[in-house]
Amino acid sequence: MEYRFSSNVQRLQSSAVRDILKLTQGKEIISFAGGLPAEELFPLDAIREAAERVFQTGKNSLQYGLTEGYLPLREQLCVRMAQKNMHVTPDEMIITTGSQQAIDLVSRILMNPGDVVLVENPTYLASLQVFGLSGLNVVPVESDKDGMIIEEAERLMKQHKPKMVYVVPTFGNPTGRVWSLERRKGLIELCQRYGVLVLEDDPYGEIKFDANANYPTLFSLDGKEGGGHVIYTSTFSKTVAPALRTGWAIGPRQVIGNMAKAKQAADLHSSTLDQQTLDQLLQHFPLNDHIRTISKAYGDRLQQMQALLTQQRWSDVKWVEPKGGMFLWLELPEGLDSEALLRAAVQKNVAFVPGASFYAADPQRNKARLNFTYTTGERMATGIARFSEALNEFLARC
Amino acid sequence: MEYRFSSNVQRLQSSAVRDILKLTQGKEIISFAGGLPAEELFPLDAIREAAERVFQTGKNSLQYGLTEGYLPLREQLCVRMAQKNMHVTPDEMIITTGSQQAIDLVSRILMNPGDVVLVENPTYLASLQVFGLSGLNVVPVESDKDGMIIEEAERLMKQHKPKMVYVVPTFGNPTGRVWSLERRKGLIELCQRYGVLVLEDDPYGEIKFDANANYPTLFSLDGKEGGGHVIYTSTFSKTVAPALRTGWAIGPRQVIGNMAKAKQAADLHSSTLDQQTLDQLLQHFPLNDHIRTISKAYGDRLQQMQALLTQQRWSDVKWVEPKGGMFLWLELPEGLDSEALLRAAVQKNVAFVPGASFYAADPQRNKARLNFTYTTGERMATGIARFSEALNEFLARC
Numbered sequence: 001m002e003y004r005f006s007s008n009v010q011r012l013q014s015s016a017v018r019d020i021l022k023l024t025q026g027k028e029i030i031s032f033a034g035g036l037p038a039e040e041l042f043p044l045d046a047i048r049e050a051a052e053r054v055f056q057t058g059k060n061s062l063q064y065g066l067t068e069g070y071l072p073l074r075e076q077l078c079v080r081m082a083q084k085n086m087h088v089t090p091d092e093m094i095i096t097t098g099s100q101q102a103i104d105l106v107s108r109i110l111m112n113p114g115d116v117v118l119v120e121n122p123t124y125l126a127s128l129q130v131f132g133l134s135g136l137n138v139v140p141v142e143s144d145k146d147g148m149i150i151e152e153a154e155r156l157m158k159q160h161k162p163k164m165v166y167v168v169p170t171f172g173n174p175t176g177r178v179w180s181l182e183r184r185k186g187l188i189e190l191c192q193r194y195g196v197l198v199l200e201d202d203p204y205g206e207i208k209f210d211a212n213a214n215y216p217t218l219f220s221l222d223g224k225e226g227g228g229h230v231i232y233t234s235t236f237s238k239t240v241a242p243a244l245r246t247g248w249a250i251g252p253r254q255v256i257g258n259m260a261k262a263k264q265a266a267d268l269h270s271s272t273l274d275q276q277t278l279d280q281l282l283q284h285f286p287l288n289d290h291i292r293t294i295s296k297a298y299g300d301r302l303q304q305m306q307a308l309l310t311q312q313r314w315s316d317v318k319w320v321e322p323k324g325g326m327f328l329w330l331e332l333p334e335g336l337d338s339e340a341l342l343r344a345a346v347q348k349n350v351a352f353v354p355g356a357s358f359y360a361a362d363p364q365r366n367k368a369r370l371n372f373t374y375t376t377g378e379r380m381a382t383g384i385a386r387f388s389e390a391l392n393e394f395l396a397r398c
Numbered sequence: 399m400e401y402r403f404s405s406n407v408q409r410l411q412s413s414a415v416r417d418i419l420k421l422t423q424g425k426e427i428i429s430f431a432g433g434l435p436a437e438e439l440f441p442l443d444a445i446r447e448a449a450e451r452v453f454q455t456g457k458n459s460l461q462y463g464l465t466e467g468y469l470p471l472r473e474q475l476c477v478r479m480a481q482k483n484m485h486v487t488p489d490e491m492i493i494t495t496g497s498q499q500a501i502d503l504v505s506r507i508l509m510n511p512g513d514v515v516l517v518e519n520p521t522y523l524a525s526l527q528v529f530g531l532s533g534l535n536v537v538p539v540e541s542d543k544d545g546m547i548i549e550e551a552e553r554l555m556k557q558h559k560p561k562m563v564y565v566v567p568t569f570g571n572p573t574g575r576v577w578s579l580e581r582r583k584g585l586i587e588l589c590q591r592y593g594v595l596v597l598e599d600d601p602y603g604e605i606k607f608d609a610n611a612n613y614p615t616l617f618s619l620d621g622k623e624g625g626g627h628v629i630y631t632s633t634f635s636k637t638v639a640p641a642l643r644t645g646w647a648i649g650p651r652q653v654i655g656n657m658a659k660a661k662q663a664a665d666l667h668s669s670t671l672d673q674q675t676l677d678q679l680l681q682h683f684p685l686n687d688h689i690r691t692i693s694k695a696y697g698d699r700l701q702q703m704q705a706l707l708t709q710q711r712w713s714d715v716k717w718v719e720p721k722g723g724m725f726l727w728l729e730l731p732e733g734l735d736s737e738a739l740l741r742a743a744v745q746k747n748v749a750f751v752p753g754a755s756f757y758a759a760d761p762q763r764n765k766a767r768l769n770f771t772y773t774t775g776e777r778m779a780t781g782i783a784r785f786s787e788a789l790n791e792f793l794a795r796c
Contacts, residue, residue, distance in 0.1 A: 037461075052450075258407050265502065266498070
């Protein structure tokens with residue numbers, strides 16, 4: 001029979017990352033494409049012990065759970081949030097299947113098809129997909145190394161009356177960028193003035209290379225001024241392990257309540273086995289020490305990657321050194337199409353993500369995102385050598 | 399600030415089951431309301447061993463996985479599906495967070511807001527919520543003890559040109575009803591004629607009290623006639639345990655492909671720890687024997703509940719004995735409002751679900767759904783005594 005699909009899914013493109021992963025299946029390829037954390041650093045033994053403790057609590061651990069999430073986990077997460085100056089109670093929090101689901105739920109409860117959401121340009125690829133799935137009108141705001149340009153955000157708020165702004169202010173994906181304090185405060189002030197909600201996505205905030213650096217969340221800044229303008233979401237995918245697919249969102253009680261209603265319809269609840277395992281893990285495992293360990297390792301890997309790239313002595317390949325997160329955002333010479341470069345790179349058995357996919361509009365085709373957390377040591381050196389060879393062939397032709 | 403929510407979420411009611419559960423929190427209440435499987439029958443040791451085997455495979459088990467789901471699990475599920483005359487390959491299958499998510503994904507990829515979905519009347523409460531969340535126009539089809547009335551379905555197909563029909567043909571929720579073979583074939587024929595997709599929801603099909611009974615799925619009947627008209631979904635929540643939140647859907651490759659695109663945006667993938675655990679469980683645990691054990695136990699519990707109700711010698715309280723599943727669907731005397739009865743019952747520390755919530759339109763207020771799988775033995779006897787006391791007070795007033 002002939003299938004008629006919804007308008008939203010027809011618009012939805014499969015992600016470039018995904019298509020590349022398919023392209024590379026079965027090949028001995030070194031991939032800097034995926035946003036994968038380092039497997040060798042996963043706290044497997046601690047997770048195994050935590051799961052065992054859950055099983056020891058008995059068969060009740062295998063029953064249906066609350067849509068809002070396992071209460072003891074929410075209670076522990078509230079304590080962790082408070083340590084970052086975000087003060088909430090468990091009923092202002094919902095556990096989600098990764099922070100990805102939080103973005104989806106917020107979109108579904110706030111936005112009607114055609115409603116405007118403002119985003120950084122470029123921004124997280126899969127957020128653009130979520131917004132597409134809900135049929136939203138995604139309007140990009142010009143951004144620079146310090147974050148969204150506030151004057152532009154204000155102009156677009158006046159013009160479009162958006163309900164929501166979506167931002168990744170700390171170690172953004174793909175740029176690795178950190179918003180300045182001024183821009184953070186500026187956006188909050190705008191949102192307070194124009195009655196706009198911010199969805200603050202913070203999957204990478206704890207992966208910082210300077211352990212003493214402090215980047216206050218928008219949620220904490222809003223709290224000081226009256227509050228209620230920010231929904232904050234984060235995840236255990238980068239700090240513990242992705243397989244447990246556990247994220248959370250905090251926000252105004254009304255918003256969280258509606259997210260729970262939507263989640264009840266969408267999937268009833270997330271895996272309670274995973275939630276209880278994380279609850280046990282937080283009780284018995286020094287997670288903050290672990291986060292410092294992986295952050296240190298990722299910082300070292302970034303240094304290695306930068307050194308390998310610097311050796312090439314390119315005059316017109318630039319980047320801003322990220323202070324955390326998982327990605328290096330390369331600016332290639334003007335006129336170089338990074339999608340063509342990718343095709344050449346894959347021939348040499350190396351992959352990355354071309355920059356264009358991350359733009360809601362006006363894509364810059366001479367950008368490339370390289371992940372520096374997954375591939376390490378000799379393998380990283382080989383991968384960057386292959387990448388450099390592909391790039392050098394392009395540069396020779398320019 | 400003042401929050402403006404989406405039209406869909408504003409329409410979305412919190413479920414009656416949920417509100418009742420809240421009502422009963424902290425009280426020593428005996429609940430026949432939830433659709434909870436029996437905890438004491440969960441194969442905890444087998445799940446624990448399966449999880450341990452997953453951890454033994456190493457740290458790679460904790461990495462991100464495929465949106466479509468863990469391939470070895472899909473391969474094993476294809477074998478299980480083939481045993482029920484449903485022949486698919488792993489790329490015609492997607493793993494979901496419970497079958498609930500399959501309903502959501504199908505709605506999102508097929509339907510635009512306002513599109514018509516036909517449903518049985520009454521039907522699964524949370525399916526009505528999902529359809530509401532996508533802003534669908536839900537049109538109920540008159541149904542009797544043998545399933546949907548085919549002439550009515552045809553009339554409504556001509557009138558509304560629906561894209562989809564949603565049905566639970568085997569041990570439906572709330573009715574426990576099994577569709578006759580004739581009705582099954584009748585619906586498939588209609589869908590083939592009018593180019594309509596069927597979403598066949600089968601969470602309970604394996605929980606049958608006559609082990610030799612055979613109820614062919616709509617998917618298997620369609621397969622014989624050309625195929626491609628049915629998306630079939632089921633779950634491990636009733637046969638293994640709900641905490642692992644793992645369901646699956648099979649269907650035409652194009653449909654499954656679009657479900658994967660939507661799922662990538664919605665939550666990237668479901669817990670791979672749970673999926674790998676289920677894969678190990680299927681390899682080492684005699685699941686079919688376990689399903690026979692729980693089905694036998696549930697059949698016994700149904701008998702106990704029916705005996706307790708029969709003892710009351712009500713002349714105008716009726717039900718059709720279900721041949722499987724988890725629910726008894728009571729018809730109370732005409733004019734008796736089961737929501738009022740629930741309020742009285744909760745005063746006596748017993749709960750059930752009033753029937754009205756399950757109707758897309760024209761609710762019958764004198765129906766009540768009782769779960770017979772969770773509460774057992776003396777506790778069931780006490781619960782039914784309390785329920786009977788509440789009901790007898792109502793009957794005395796009639």
